[in-house]
Amino acid sequence: MRKFIWPCGVALFCFATSAAAVPPPPPPTSNAPAVNAEPGNVLKAAQQAGVLRVATEPDFPPLYWVDEAGKERGFEYELAQRIAKALGIPNVELVEDDYDKLPTLAKEGKADIFMAGYVPDDSIEGISWSNSYLDFGLCLIVPKGSPVKTIKQLKGKNIGAYDDPAVTRWIDENIANRKAVKTYLGPGWLFHVDNREVDAAIYDYPLALEEIKAFKRLQIVSFNLNESNYAVGFKSGNPELQQALNSAIESIEASDDYVGLIKRYLPFKISQEVPEGSDTYTIQRGDTLGKVATEKLGTTASWKTIWELNKYRIPNPNLLEAGDILIMPKSKETL
Known part of the structure; x- marks a missing residue:
């Protein structure tokens, strides 16, 4: 896991006068044939084919989704376009499947990389990871009006979490004297907080920002409870691809364009309330x-x-x- 550090030599704040985000290139009009000129070299095969095959989970806002007009959108979708361009690949082809099947697509050569909010996981055999393309942390979600503002105030409380072993493990390690932890699956799991079945919830902030929109009685009161990151996954044994991905991500993250992507897909207005005497x-x-x-x-x-x-x-x-x-x-x- 890469340390949660932000380069201070790059402008971190982007305003209305900043350069507009570069629109992504159009998707390919047809599927590209497999290229086997150099077996095992995923990068060169994708460059020769002119298409970067990106495995992703469908309907996964704010990372990827298709809007009502049929337009593909999302933070990862646009980021994939920019990564492909930096790799010298003109087109991106999405390969959609269930979240837990994406690594297999890469290992079987049905996709070149996968991006779907994956935190690097060494337990997934045969998969290597790029450097982080988004540093983030867990956030604390409570009903509006709740006295709970920090994890220290969760003593004796029921805590809800999406059924993710990494999240429940973090709760076990960091929130003592809680009453119980309840995990949930499926869309709309924040309903259990909204319905007061649990007192608070812990969740990845990129996903929480989107899902909380359906629950007007809930709010996020604390961010960056831990340090984590999303990374690109790909078949192990491809050092050229790993080096190229890391170089592309580093360049993209240093640009105003990246700042624009963050603001467009992961927006949140900072609270102007500060502790008295600060x-x-x-x-x-x-x-x-x-x-x-x-x-x-x-x-x-x-x-x-x-x-x-x-x-x-x-x-x-x-x-x-x-x-x-x-x-x-x-x-x-x-x-």
Whole structure:
């Protein structure tokens, strides 16, 4: 798992005047034939075919879905277009299947890579992983008006979670003295929080942002409870592909275009409420965490300290905008 660190040399805040996101190239009009010029080399085969076959789970917003007009959309969908372009591959072909079947598609050569909110998992045999293309954390969901704002307030509470071993394992390791943990499957599982069967829920923030839209009585009160990431999976034994993917992702993440994708598909407005007595700073146009840290704390590296004080309020630093209020350290001596 890659450490949850944000490059402070890159502008983390994108405003209305920033460069518009580059539209993805159109999907191929027909399926490309398999290319076996160099058996086992997934990258070269995809480059020769001119098509990157991406396995994904269908109807999986905000990562991938088809809208009412029949247009393919989603954070991962657009990211796949940009990755393919960086690999020198003009087209992307989606291979849709159930979530747990996607690694098998890659191992059997039916897809070149897979992307569907996968956290790198060494227990999946025959699969290797790229570096992270989205760093994220679990979030805390409660009914509006609930006194629960942090995981420390879950003592004696019933906690709900999507039936994901990684999430339930994290709850076991980090939330002591809870009453019970109940896991659920299927769409609409947040109904159990809305119906007060459990007091709170723990969930991946990218998915929570979308699914909570159907539950007007629920709210997210804390982000980044842990450090995790989504990565591209592919058949092991392809070091050229791994190196190319990592290079492409690094370049994309450093661009304003990537910031635009975050804002378009994973939006969330930071709470302007701060603890009483906090020192604060209001973000100005053109600010980065590194710039603020240098001007206010004396060193660029101190951006990490500022982020630690604010990460529970907003899921991703790329979502910060002019006018947002940051909680600041009391003094340099506290660093």
